[in-house]
Amino acid sequence: MTTTIEAHRLVRRFGRFRALDGLDLVTRPGVTGLLGPNGAGKTTLLRVLATVTPHDEGTLRVLGHDPSTDVGRLAVRRSLGYLPQDAGFHPGFTVFEAVDYVAVLKEHTRSRARHDEVRRVLGLVGLSDVATSKVRTLSGGMRRRLGLAQALLGTPDLLVLDEPTVGLDPEQRIRFRDLVAEAGHGRTVVLSTHQTEDVAAVCSHVVVVNRGQSLFDGTVEELTALAEGRVWLDDRRDPRAQAAWRLSGGVFHHVGDPPAGAELVAPAIEDAYLLLLGPDATQESAA
Incomplete structure (x- = not known):
């Protein structure tokens, strides 16, 4: 399968701070989900991939092009x-005007086709009925859908x-998942999220x-398997667990190294994510 993004040892500095510190990434057609705590470098990586900001070190090819050159x-x-x-x-x-303006910037020059x-794209994100409304009147969720509409142009x-x-x-969110899953057929989607359930629902690849x-x-599946044998239930919160929370039935869901005789349960992607990050899963990084 064709490689669409190849990033090797990417570094992006802001003063002395390295938002990207030797990051590697390879993607192919399909949906790749980026998981990580606040300040992990996800937004910086996406800005580099989208040519908004340059990288300082390392190599990057996007769709076969070098974005560090004007032509690429x-x-x-x-x-x-x-x-x-x-x-x-x-x-x-x-x-309508907001998305039409972006379409002009994207070189859609024939007005009728544009x-x-x-x-x-407004129909895809469910905004057809507010096409004549001002952007300032939209809710936060509607503005997010408006942003997705302009991204889908062309x-x-x-x-x-x-x-x-x-x-x-x-x-x-269910409608969004359907859109992204459809977009991932034959194309590449890279999305950053804090929602592990979104990754589990639509992503073929996770970083x-x-x-x-x-x-x-x-x-x-490979990420989830990292938590196999390390998730258990108990009537009481175990202070030795790396993470624990009360479920609706009153029992506690634990993640970490289980005690002898623990009632093990099948892990979810969230459990593996918490184990992988350790303390950083519940604390924002220094950025």
Whole structure:
């Protein structure tokens, strides 16, 4: 299968701080999920992949191009859909105008075809009925869907999505998962999220990032398997567990090294994520 992103030993500095500290990443068509705590380097990595910010060291190829060159950067941008954490739409634009403006920037020059494309992506994210509403009147979830609409313009070969489900209600998140799963057929989607259930639902590939480095790179099943034999239930909270929380039935779910005779249960991706990160899973990194 064709490699779409190849990043080796990427470094990105902000003063003395290394937001990326020798990170490796290889992706192929399909959906890759980035998991990691706040400050782990996920947003910086996505900004580098989306050609928003350059890397300082290492090598990077995106869709066969070198984004550190003018020619390569332009080629990547012509095949890219990018949803940043804050899309920054002008509040005075209507929903239609906001997406149409981005379509013009993406070189959709024929007005009739461009307007058809704008209507298509607004329909995909469920915003057709508010197309004439001002951006400033939208809820946070609607603005997130507006950002996703502009990223989908032109059916890009690479979608880079930073926290795409923030502010979405459960129904909207299900719709988002369907959109992303569809987009991942024959194309590459890289999405950053704190929601392990989103990764489990739509991602064929998962990378766990912390302190600017990749801690894990593999399938969801391979990540989940790291917690096999290390998840158990008990009527009382065990202080020796790495993480524990009360379930709705009153018993406690534990992750860590189980005591002898513990009631082991099948792990979920969240359990493996907590084990992999250790204390950093519940604390923001220094960034």
